[in-house]
Amino acid sequence: MIGIQRKIWTLTAVVMFIMAVIWITLTYYNQKTQEQYNDILQRYLRMNEVTTASQQLITSLNNYRLTPTEGNLSSLRSREHQLKNVQWSVGMLRNEQNDFALTSYMNLVDSLIEATDRSVMFHSEKETEDSVNAFAEATRISRYISEMTLTLLDKDIHTYEQSYRQMIKQSNEFKQLGVLILLTITFILLLFTYWFSLSITHPIQQLTRAAQELAKGRFDLQVKVNSTDEISFLARMFEHMRININNLILEIQQNAQLESELQRSKLLLKESQLRSLQSQINPHFLFNILDTLSKKAFLEGAEETSDLLVSVAGLLRYNLKRLDRSVTLYNEVNVIQQYMEIQKARFTDRLHVETDIDDSCLHVPIPGLTLQPIIENAIIHAVEPDENGGTIRISIQDLGEQVQVRIADDGPGMSPEKIQQILDEYPLENEGHSTGIGFNNVIQRLRLFYGTDDVIEIISSPGKGTTVILNLPKKGRNTAHDEAANRG
Known part of the structure; x- marks a missing residue:
């Protein structure tokens, strides 16, 4: 026997399962799209960091040449270290399309660091002209790095253009699929809900009609309900009650005369008990x-x-x-x-x-x-x-x-x-x-x-x-x- 409670739990389980499937699908798609966007964004940000770090290195070198103090020298070394870290992170962006350009790009960074070190060395040895030439070379290399950054970014844009278009296409297709899935799930839930409600209300209506007939005094009609849950048990109890009512009517008529005699006997019994206890x-x-x-x-x-x-x-x-x-x-x-x-x-x-x-x-x-x-x-x-x-x-x-x-x-x-x-x-x-x-x-x-x-x-x-x-x-x-x- 499938009870009403079990039917309710089944409906709840179906709804929860559908919601879980939709949630998992949306989560997976959003995560995948987000990872693609993050990957592309990180490439752009790392290349831009190289340009920024090279410009800051030139600025620190110029400050040291104008004011050769330990603080400015320490700041210069810190900028060099920062540029090397950024250079290493950019090296992770290597692929088949940008392998040659990226190798040249990283060599320019190495050249910038070497020119900076030469300018500092000549400046410390009081060789002003050589220091100026090294500074000029470093400045020129920094401009090359900025231009190369734009070149690499342009190549990446062309490289990932197809990915952008594919992502947009997938997004539109997923929207259409979402609408289709929503309509399908709604239709299935409506059918399931109708079947579920009908399996409960139809037996109740049958039981209600049987109860109305019993209320009219028609105890000759059999109570029959087509159900496999608790309502079928109620129907059997109604049928049992219908049979017992006929028997009770006869018993009530037979026992009506005995009731008054029983009451008199109870009074006599209580009186005798009182006398006995006293x-x-x-x-x-x-x-x-x-x-x-x-x-x-x-x-x-x-x-x-x-x-x-x-x-x-x-x-x-x-x-x-x-x-x-x-x-x-x-x-x-x-x-x-x-x-x-x-x-x-x-x-x-x-x-x-x-x-x-x-x-x-x-x-x-x-x-x-x-x-x-x-x-x-x-x-x-x-x-x-x-x-x-x-x-x-x-x-x-x-x-x-x-x-x-x-x-x-x-x-x-x-x-x-x-x-x-x-x-x-x-x-x-x-x-x-x-x-x-x-x-x-x-x-x-x-x-x-x-x-x-x-x-x-x-x-x-x-x-x-x-x-x-x-x-x-x-x-x-x-x-x-x-x-x-x-x-x-």
């Missing part, structure tokens, strides 16, 4: 409390022990009578106050409790025995393991449509994985609550009671404590039923 209580809780009370009675007088007994009795009555129905936050607050009195007796000054409770929102319904297991979990993990104890903060605030309950501790905290494990109601190991009603039990009862999973939130990180947040709707899903049960 019935879990471990007698071991009683043993822990009684052990605490016995130690307290041994160490102190009867008044404080009596208060603890009252708190225990109230807590036991609440646990035994309120698990099968909803209560209010007011009831839960009273219970956790009694529970905290018991825990303060157990941990003494190791346990610190801070409360911030808005009494105006304590009428909100909540499943019985919800807050106490959360606080107990905080005490077990944040206060009990630490020699210095810890702090439990309880806050109840009115947020309009909801009442928010926050229970925070300054314990070791939890990892994000552990938090997700708890919220997913995954069974935890070593969850030793004295009431037997663990965190998972509380989460399940809250979600069943309010009919939503967003009722509880846990904020924690290792070393930064844990905060459990309950977002309680002011009207619980089971409010009306439980109010009637409470009145009964």
